[in-house]
Amino acid sequence: MEPAAKGTVTPLASLFSEEDAKKAASFVEEKIGEKRVEMNRLQQFVEENTNLINLVTKLPDQLHHNVMVPFGKLAFFPGRLIHTNECLVLLGENYYTDRTSKQTVDVLARRDKTLQSQIHSLKSEIEDLQTEASFFTTTASEAMEGLVEIREEYVEEDSSATVLQSGVKESSGIPGGETAEAEVEDDEFARIMSRLNELEMQEEQDGEDADNRGEEPDFSIETVEESDYNMVKGIRDETEQNRTEYRKEETTISVPKKASGHSSSIREPRYSEAIVKGKVTEVLPEKHLHEDVDDPLTCIGPIAQYLPKEDQSRGGIPQQTARTWRDFQGTSAGSRAMAKTNVVGPQKIQTPIQKPEPKFDTNKAFTGSIVEHTHNLETNKPSPVQPSKPVSRFMARRR
Amino acid sequence: MSSSTALRDLQRDLENKANDLGKIQKDIAKNHQLRKKYTIQLGENELVLKELDLLEEDANVYKLIGPVLVKQDLAEANANVRKRIEYISAELKRLDATLQDMEEKQNSKREAIGKLQQRLQSIQAGKAKA
Incomplete structure (x- = not known):
């Protein structure tokens, strides 16, 4: 062992109080929760989008479809869907455009792509936060257990030899x-x-x-x-x-x-x-x-x-x-x-x-x-x- | 006597500063919300622009104004969206600048408040001794 003069021993608890670490951890957990909600929302979008894509690809298979048309909140009446290859697509910002089914599917596919990239970035964000949270919790538990931090002078001889x-x-x-x-x-x-x-x-x-x-x-x-x-x-x-x-x-x-x-x-x-x-x-x-x-x-x-x-x-x-x-x-x-x-x-x-x-x-x-x-x-x-x-x-x- | 009036002054001062700080913080929060809104809009507009660019020349483009769909020229719609994007990014920049400004103000206020508190404490300590 090194002589005492060469190293310092500090209890971890004095550096980071257990409460603070816990608070930080809970804060980060909260953030993770928020991000998760956002993620769920996005995933829902993706689901809807894929459903829509399926629907739009199926529509032009027939010249017309018999459907129940919603009328008001409760009522439906039988109807028939014609012009199955024409869609009015909302581009966003209240802009609409006439598209064929195929073109619509393209638009939807592009949308899906952007959604996926958003989900991806969110995922990595969540991962980051999770590592942060785990760090905080381990710090908290370590502080609680009375862990001490030992600092010692870097001794080149030994360390350089091994490293x-x-x-x-x-x-x-x-x-x-x-x-x-x-x-x-x-x-x-x-x-x-x-x-x-x-x-x-x-x-x-x-x-x-x-x-x-x-x-x-x-x-x-x-x-x-x-x-x-x-x-x-x-x-x-x-x-x-x-x-x-x-x-x-x-x-x-x-x-x-x-x-x-x-x-x-x-x-x-x-x-x-x-x-x-x-x-x-x-x-x-x-x-x-x-x-x-x-x-x-x-x-x-x-x-x-x-x-x-x-x-x-x-x-x-x-x-x-x-x-x-x-x-x-x-x-x-x-x-x-x-x-x-x-x-x-x-x-x-x-x-x-x-x-x-x-x-x-x-x-x-x-x-x-x-x-x-x-x-x-x-x-x-x-x-x-x-x-x-x-x-x-x-x-x-x-x- | 004089010390108590000075103390009162200080306390009033502190209260005022705290109020100011609260106001600034509220403004900053508002700014953040605005910025969020604008960034979302910007993203949407960019998507629209992309799609518009992909449309062929003779495509029908409509704009929903209130309850009606108004037919629009593709070029016009394109120009409109571009302009909107420009406007939004300018707005975002402006918001950034004001946010920075406000944050600086907030920091200086905080420092001032900290100093005031110290002075108050020292005066109170002196009083307690006396």
């Missing part, structure tokens, strides 16, 4: 997992980090950041899905992963490869140049992607990135929490699935572009974007590159 697991998991999972599973690899990790920094600097100098930034969010999301173990493993046996990577990339199965791609590319210096190349080739297609397909991604991406940063700035996430997040993955499956589907779009588009190039390059292209992604990781650990990161993030957000 946006996808984003958090990824970044948090990677550093957390590493430290947890193999502290021995810490220096290795540091090495990777420094390498990443270097790469990033290079990138920025190349002035192609903007394009890459657009990518950032996508990749971060992609990696989310399996980055946890991929990163950990990937660092250990990169070579293997590299191989698998190529294969996968061809098949356009995006997510895991990219994650692994990071780690491998990070290690080998020659990639850095390759990255630049890859980027250049990618630039054009990517722009299109971001403008069209990627927009949803970018929306998701920046948030995901942003949150992890906060978490880490708070002093790092305990590894155990990282694991619990993994447990939560089940719950977040939905959001991940979304990320996946989104991701597919850009990649599909990318693959055709990649094909003409040697495979190596394609990988690098990915790594280029990946490097950006690793910024996130770095943010966790204070590093010289930090100032640049926020910029990129903002830029990404702006998109």
Whole structure:
């Protein structure tokens, strides 16, 4: 539980007195009653209208009908209805017009339509009022039961973790997992980090950041899905992963490869140049992607990135929490699935572009974007590159 | 002595203001009713116009005036209905404007009354102490 200072407890009864809530509820109920009456009236109209339509359609079936003609209030006398195809139709506002039966039916049908639309709007109004009424009554009953309202400060750490697991998991999972599973690899990790920094600097100098930034969010999301173990493993046996990577990339199965791609590319210096190349080739297609397909991604991406940063700035996430997040993955499956589907779009588009190039390059292209992604990781650990990161993030957000 | 006369004045003032407020509220209610009537008429006229537009040129159109049906030209009837719609919408607009005006008045009156009541209460409290 949170310390008392962090939350306030107010009895609901003090906010809304039970009587007031009841009064409001009864008021709304009254309104509903009025609307119901109106609705009944309209429904009666509709009924009459349909009856009339039936009558008018039947009338011209015969040349004349024998009817009892009302005469005064009580008397009837036998009569005969002739001119069965002629109707004098009241249009409203005391305007009448001569119409044939068929035309009359048309007029009546139009009238029916307007009546139906009126009924429809009334129905939705009644529904609104009903929800309002139920709200009031529940408030009243809650106040009566002595329910209390508990307000607590929003704590980003926990809530962001649970709400946006996808984003958090990824970044948090990677550093957390590493430290947890193999502290021995810490220096290795540091090495990777420094390498990443270097790469990033290079990138920025190349002035192609903007394009890459657009990518950032996508990749971060992609990696989310399996980055946890991929990163950990990937660092250990990169070579293997590299191989698998190529294969996968061809098949356009995006997510895991990219994650692994990071780690491998990070290690080998020659990639850095390759990255630049890859980027250049990618630039054009990517722009299109971001403008069209990627927009949803970018929306998701920046948030995901942003949150992890906060978490880490708070002093790092305990590894155990990282694991619990993994447990939560089940719950977040939905959001991940979304990320996946989104991701597919850009990649599909990318693959055709990649094909003409040697495979190596394609990988690098990915790594280029990946490097950006690793910024996130770095943010966790204070590093010289930090100032640049926020910029990129903002830029990404702006998109 | 002077305080009691002041009190009486205040009370009279308050009563007057309350009466004014009541009047304004009545006016607003009347306005609402009028508006309802006009909107219904507007809807009806629009329906008529639609139907008239659908009629063919040589259709017979009658207007019920008192107990008799008077034959009318379709074009004339159409023009009449149009004019009526125009008139009604203008009227609705006017009613809207007056309604707004009245609501403003009502609010200011309410505020004034609230202030008066406060003053009355404070004076009465002072009196009770004295």
